[in-house]
Amino acid sequence: MSLWYHGAGNPTEGEISGTVISDFNASQSDWTVKLEQFPQGAYNDTIVAAAVAGNLPDIIDVDGPNMPNWARAGYMAPLELSEGTLDGFLPGTIGTGRTRSTRSACGTLPLPCSRANPCSKKMASASRRSNNHWAREEFDAAPATLKATGKFEFPLDLSMDDRGEWYPYAFSPFLQSFGGDIMDRTTYTTAEGALNGDAAIALGEWWQSLFTNQYAPGTSQTAADHATGFIDGRYALQWNGVWNALPAIEAFGDDLLFLPAPDFGNGPKIGAGSRQFGVSATSAHKDGASAFIEFATRDKYVAAFSNGLGLIPATASAAELTENYKPGGPLAVFYDLSKARGTLRPVTPGYVVAALEFIKLAADIANGADVADTLDAATDAINADIQRNNNYGF
Secondary structure (H helix, E strand, C coil), X not given: CEXXXXXXXXXXXXXXXXXXXXXXXXXXXXXXXXXXXXXXXXXXXXXXXXXXXXXXXXXXXXXXXXXXXXXXXXXXXXXXXXXCCCCCCCHHHEECCCCCEECCEECCCCEEEECCCCCHHHHHHHHHHCCCCEEHHHHHHHHHHHHHHCCCCEEEECCCCCCCCHHHHHHHHHHHHHCCCCCCCCCCCCCCCCCCCHHHHHHHHHHHHHHHCCCCCCCCCCHHHHHHHCCCCCEEEECCCHHHHHHHHHHHHHHEEEECCEECCCCCCEECCCEEEEEECCCCCHHHHHHHHHHHCCHHHHHHHHHHHCCEECCHHHHCCCCCCCCCCCCCHHHHHHHHHEEXXXXXXXXXXXXXXXXXXXXXXXXXXXXXXXXXXXXXXXXXXXXXXXXHHC
């Protein structure tokens, strides 16, 4: 059986995946899995091209938000797992509907700052007073205070250099906390009101103010600046993925604080969801492919992916086997935060187009575009796509 994976160029991912495959192949005599890795930037296009050519592998690595689109397009089959296999898994690690994919780890978003930061004590205190989140007025006060010190190039780093899936993963939770969304999840047939209503406009105006006030670097930020700016002390705060937390811990040690997400009126929200394994619809070995995926969900492999990649393990029992997420570990709190506040991107085949529109609007508004007009244009584009595709089955 063939397994296609997006991790070419990441030796750690390749090594862990290779271990799971070797162990599975040695554990039984019915199936042999062979791994083929692709660069992440080319992976999705490779899958689409293979589907058109009728040449999909048996086992597909799929980014969670893309799963409904690939399932609707006929790329993926439901998993055939033993009852109870996915009990206790974090929601962001399971491709729902008829379950078509699952993953060993999940991501979330910490907000680190150094204790040397002049706002650190005040911000930590605000987090405690607000039941482990910041009220909007408390969060909004921080960049202005930090900028006034003159000690930082920017008070807040949002990782604006990564104009891909990072934008909806990291920034749409802000929209949802304001009370809006990428689309109306009661029907999944429109973005009207969700993406261009009063809540979305309030989000857009707040978002734009971060850049007009020079609180955060904009879309011209380089990857190098993002990679080093916080650790070098040029950025005071950083909105980042938990997978990037360990370098900051190594740099600051006990002087590092992780601060909860802000509450903009509808509860604190953070991103959830990660890449997952699924079975291709054209596989002649669906039972064997599902058997491999079930094997890969064992705690020791879930823990291995977490230890190697820094991601949150999918289950509490696997977390206990990890270095960072076990009780008392440096990142243990993020398992509970992901479980309580992790917010999936819209679970619909239409998400693929909607995500591109969200990326564009977030960049355009950051660059000074009119907020209401930009949101209306994105809403119209998403609605047109939904209509062209007969509401994607909703």
